[in-house]
Amino acid sequence: MATTGVMRPGHIQLRVLDLDESVDFYKNVLGLVETARDEAGRVYFKAWDERDHNSVILRQADRAGVDLIGFKVKDAATLEQLDKDLQAYGVATERVPAGELLETGERVRFTIPTGHVMELYADKTDVGNGQPYTNPDPWIPAAEHGIAPHRFDHCLLYGPNLEENLKLFTEVLGFHLVERILMEDGKSLLATFISCSHKAHDLAFVAHPEPGKLHHVSFLLGSWEQVLRAADIMSMNRVSIDIGPTRHGITRGTTIYAFDPSGNRFETFCGGYETYPDHQAITWTFDEVGAGIFYHDRKLNERFLSVVT
């Protein structure tokens, strides 16, 4: 499909409790590439196969969780138009100047109904994936350092107002609903999986009374074999594993979940299917939510449901 408007999740800023320990984890265990540090003390990373300067930014704080998530839009005109569209819809926006985040252009920042801070931006410096744009090799040594995902892929956020939130993303920001889970009443939304591209999800939300919570940040791997390799690397490094390797019914991805050294959950996954805006959304009923989330166990795990940062 033609990817226009909002293109993809581009960056996520995470709060960590111990910066040095976290930098070592993100660099050497997860296997991201450190690209910069700024005056505020934030540390910037990208996955080896990403081309833009940064996708994961760590900030030391006294609590874990997510500060903000940024989506890259097609160009500067799109950014201006989306800012106008958001304001016309009744969403207050603010501008964050270019350079506040290194190698990143001006951002349009707003808070979504689930309480999370979102940003849109059109520019981030292309530093490449370590290969030239002419006659590249398929991968580089960084592709084998640590778990070494290809990219920051999506995240799952917990918060209230899922109906209102879905409307904002589909009516203003150009996302489409790919899958959803309904509550016991058969009507209210327990979870939504939405896409602004051909991916099975670019964002997911689960209903939760507390706003602004992070369930997980997800990184893409190339194969099921790499999911097993990720699990091995986690155990070798005594990483706190939540569940897996297993498969989701929802989106069909193969996956393993674990926690970073501050308790922020992350996923390294592979697969799923491709989606288009004309595809009818898939619905999971409350009584089958176990199989939807963990296809083999067919039941929920309370830690997976209730532990968020």
Add this chain to the structure above:
Amino acid sequence: MATRTPPVWHAVTIADTGETYRCREDESLLIGMERLGKRGIPVGCRGGGCGVCKVHVTAGSFAKRVMSRDWISEDEEAGDIVLACRVRPQSDIRLEVLGKMKKNVCA
């Protein structure tokens, strides 16, 4: 091959269940409990971020690491209310479980 110092063990008693387990001085109260297949303290992120393993240490000495202020206030920390995943025992320990999934493991 490098020689390893044998681990030092301490006894940890969960007052809610009366259960006692041995925990190494170089491991957290939570990992020590999990290693032996014991239950009693709810297990969350194991990284000081989610607050699930909140406990009150009522006796014993321990070393602790940074914990999320979302779950442990400065006053609580001063009163030995901590996250079991961030605490390593330096003597025998007695604790009470406060975490939010307590009903599952202490019922």
